[in-house]
Amino acid sequence: MAVLGLGLMGRALAEAFLRAGHPTTVWNRTAAKAEPLAARGATLAATPAEAVAAAPLVVVCVADHASVRAILEPAGGVLGGRTVANLTSGSSGEARRTAAAVSRHGADYLGGAIMAIPETVGTADALLVYSGPRAAFDRHEPVLRSLGAGTSHLGDDHGLASLNEMAVLSVMWNVLNGFLHGAALLGAAGVDAAAFAPLAKTGIETVAGWVPGYARQIDDGAYPVLDAAVDTQLAAMRQVLDESAALGVSTALPAFVKDLAERAVAAGHGGDGYAALVEQFRKPSEGRP
Known part of the structure; x- marks a missing residue:
């Protein structure tokens, strides 16, 4: 070759x-x-x-x-x-x-x-x-x-391999961004990222275990509640946003997550499981094709 x-x-x-x-x-x-x-x-x-x-x-x-x-x-x-x-x-x-x-x-x-x-x-x-x-x-x-x-x-x-690569990169960056934001929150309280890493790793592994079930929900177009409905999670999202603002940490990421969930609630998915947010990702962003 x-x-x-x-x-x-x-x-x-x-x-x-x-x-x-x-x-x-x-x-x-x-x-x-x-x-x-x-x-x-x-x-x-x-x-x-x-x-x-x-x-x-x-x-x-x-x-x-x-x-x-x-x-x-x-x-x-x-x-x-x-x-x-x-x-x-x-x-x-x-x-x-x-x-x-x-x-x-x-x-x-x-x-x-x-x-x-x-x-x-x-x-x-x-x-x-x-x-x-x-x-x-x-x-x-x-x-x-x-x-x-x-x-x-x-x-x-011919484009399917590239599309899968882009999708995997999205997953990886968003997982890492969540960890980095969490490290920034704890860093504001003087906690080293190394001390946070074991807890973050456990959270990431827990979420990874949910992926196959979420995939089935997405393919079926039905979003039963597995842990907490979007309505319930929205309250926690607001708490993360408030904590970020209080500590002087960027609110950009938690604000995006909260806004996404609020749009899902407005679309009638407040009582559904978290996988329902895929419907918001399927929509083009405002001002973009």
Whole structure:
């Protein structure tokens, strides 16, 4: 296979292929970054086209989708019959545009997303997801599985892997933002974040256990109360907001949560479980498309 792009993640991908014994050709705009891989047995390509021509599977991991298209377009003459697995982060719309550009040259396109850090690539801890033609994924799955034991195909829509990546990032950032706001609250009282961390971890693990049940409620469109109705939770949300203001901590996050719940109540979901707030997230924000 070929790996185009040798940043931290691209190098980790190429190293995983080499450890698994797969002949690997690499290319990077700054050629010096490829030299350590050559010492481990990789073949260095002078151009993207040379790298593409060397392998039936071309893995790309660069800064953005515009860069992917700019790198692959000059190689269009040798793309035909190959599969491009693009592991570059980007929106689902960008993934579909890149898929269309690649497909015009007669290549299959798999959009991909890496749910892992470079250090775990190639191990049982790495999760990678792909979307695009199932036949192309099945053909290359044994090789792609070298990048992580948690390798799966999500569907034929080229943008689905990217969309899942954006959704997971939203979850991670919001969990971390909650922890950071909590640490700021306690920090105002002189409590170290390290002392708060065990309690926060317990809370995060509790919420993680609720996710499968919430998912079923969302899919069913029914929101039974599992712990407390939105009306009841709204009172606690106001308390967090008041505490933040009293301590001189930013009220932006708790105010957003409270406002979201108030809109849910206004829409008739006050007696429902917390998962009913998904109906508010489904609506576009005011002033935005």
